[in-house]
Amino acid sequence: MDFEKLYAFLKELQQNNSKEWMDANRKRYEEVRDSYISWLNTMDLKLAKIDPDYSSTTGKQAINRINNNLMYHPHKPIYKDHFGAGLDKENKQSDFYIHLGIRESFIAGGFYKPKPSILKSIRQGIDYNGEEFNKIRNKKSFKALFGELTDDGDSLKTAPKGYSQEHKHIELLRRKTFAIRVELTEKEVLSADFDDRVVEIYKEMLPFRNYLNKAASV
Template sequence: MSFYKLYDFLRELQQNNSKEWMDENRNRYYEVRDFYIDWLNKMDIKLAEIDPDYTHTPGKKAINRINNNLLYHPNKPIYKDHVGAGLDQEPKQGDFYIHLGTSESFIAGGFYKPKSSLLKSIRQAIDYNGEELLEILNKPGFKKMFGWLIEDGDSLKTAPKGFPQDHKYIELLRKKSFAVQTDLTQKLVTSDDFENHVIQVYKEMLPFRNYLNQAVSV
């Protein structure tokens, strides 16, 4: 089993997104799923070796369900066109998410549209020490890998409650998401260098996630 077969399965699933097709190919799905879980288990060990605060997350816990939630999104296909997984899972802490799909593959992390209490804590941290966050975001290696914060199209037009319009860090304070993303090609995912690349992404993202995690832990 390999990432080549994982992508092949996802492409066929996208073209035949039905319970009947999945039932006929259930064993193939389990093979792909088990391969990805084993790979996640290995990454879990490797990431724990480089981060003393890493929270062990077994592959079975890390991997997301392939079924879409049709209760809240009845117009979506039955199955997703990707496999997603979150490592270093800790309640109220920022994500480290790996997304492998037919239309896009990427690694993302941080807080995407967090609930109001967490967002409030992040804004308070920026108010107190936004310079540290800016230094992280403007580090050349970080900018090369992630660019800037994910644009969710939902930033405030004005200052959040309790902050002046001319605040030094107003552009950051207006954000409703504090997350970054780096895209992956299928060529990279299927290469021998993929594990090392994931480790490098984790290392580069770590100061950003640490800043946010500390903010919501205070």
């Protein structure tokens, strides 16, 4: 995958964010998109080899549309400034998301503002065995790579229904998002060992996602 072409295309697209420009550069867009899909197919195979519970996800299934949803976000530009994709996709399972853009690039995983039924299950899992979750989060290599949980700014001010304000894991139980992320520089993405970097991040993230997946499936 020539990620230089991907970044170059996105930079020009954001300088000319219009349907007319996209139509005139449709072939170029399709070449970049198809190359990215091919790379995702390669990563899909690599990740399947290291995770026995991995859900195979083709590049076409993984990649997100480049068009913004103007029905819900009418003030956004027509096209996004990034290519996004989610591998290891399965219902009620946590995300493994790859975001390559001109303003930010990152890899994220977990649940971002999940629906109430999944959030309820995660809270039950933390109530039952929050110690295991904290053990995963506080592992030295995990902290070095991911830092703290993503702060969605939407945590409850009080205890969720059914839980005491004095619960030993109350800070976790108040959360509505259980996700982590690794920021990537353009230089990292362009490096020859970027595939290995993605695999490394996936491996370190796996116990975190496995914990959430188990809780969410209850």
